[in-house]
Amino acid sequence: MDQKEIAGLVSVLILLLLVAVIITLFTVFVRRKNKLLEEQERTKKAFEKELSETQIEIREETLRNISWELHDNIGQLMTLAKIQAQMAKTRPETLDEVADTIGKGIHELRTLSKLINPEALKSLDLVEALSMEIERFNRLEFIKSYILVSGKQYEIDSEKEVIIFRILQEFFSNTIKHSKASNLNVEVDYKADQLVISAQDNGVGFASDADFSGIGMKNMKNRAKVIGAELNITSEKDKGTALKLNYKYNSDKLDGF
Template structure:
């Protein structure tokens, strides 16, 4: 009888241990699940916060560019227009020899006015919205070539389609950042941009034949520009890859879903 009681006690103890073990496993699993959910939620909140900060920065930048565009077009442009008009009037009151010099000066002022208005358009988000991505890039390429900054080209493959205004503005700003770095620092002679429309994916290639730079050095302007480009691409779910090597130029690749 005692042996039977011992067996029963052992069985009961075993059941209790099993129940405790299962309970511990359950609670541990439940705790881990809650912890994972909490961490994922925190990461999501942080990601949304970072995106909002980036969006706010971009909105401020776009507003600043819009203001600069207005200032150039309305104020500086108006002053140059008045200067050109006064030079034209002056032509009628001077000698033939001086008239030629005044005419040359008037032509320079006219060209400056034309280029400033072109620059104002490239800075304005409204221009990109109205003209679209391809036409906006074309205007930049034409401006570079007209001013003999660099030999630039644009190639569009397959059948183009429109993206949302937000995507087109961001993609244009990324390319603008790349082009500005090329013009300022690369000492490149050639710049080539290609837009490849395949299905629902837009792929953009940009390449210069400049001196290149260290993409890991974020203390330089080119490195800062790369961080800006990556932040912008992330907002539209795009991917970006930048490669640069000494004396072999810089290559930019962007992909973005329709």
């Protein structure tokens, strides 16, 4: 075999090697791309499932609130107004009290109508929804609540706002039902690169992380994970419970959402 034949054979081998390398690289690229697409699809489905469950839970919570307010709040006001009206037959000077009670009942009905109207709820952003919850706690004297909003409000994907709201709503519910707290403070801070939400009560607290399992800790953490947020809940017995949620804005730009 002369040198030309050898050179030709080497050239063919090199060409075949290059083709094999290209095919291998292309195969690896396709596999990685398919794996990424599958992962994105799984993430998208997990997000959609969590969103659907969250929306159902919010509706159920809203219906429970409406039922309670109609029965225990507005119902009591109307009963009181009826009693006052009957007394006014013999004591006309108490008519002003009747009018005042009826006025309170009308105000409560108007406030409640915001919860009943689904279109009104859809138009609320995160801060407005949280403020409505805080206002309700104070109005019904569940607990003394405060909300402080700082920074320039950043527009977050509305579906992710729903999940963030549900995380906070579940924390609020646990505070009112279990903590025996008298105060609840909420801070919403729109920083340059992330949204930071803090909530703190002054209730009985919990002695260990195991105590969190029964009050939806797992659900809250799973929801935070689905939207790429960091969630920490800390508690100390007789010193209250605190929640801190960090959500980076750039996670809104993830593909698939």
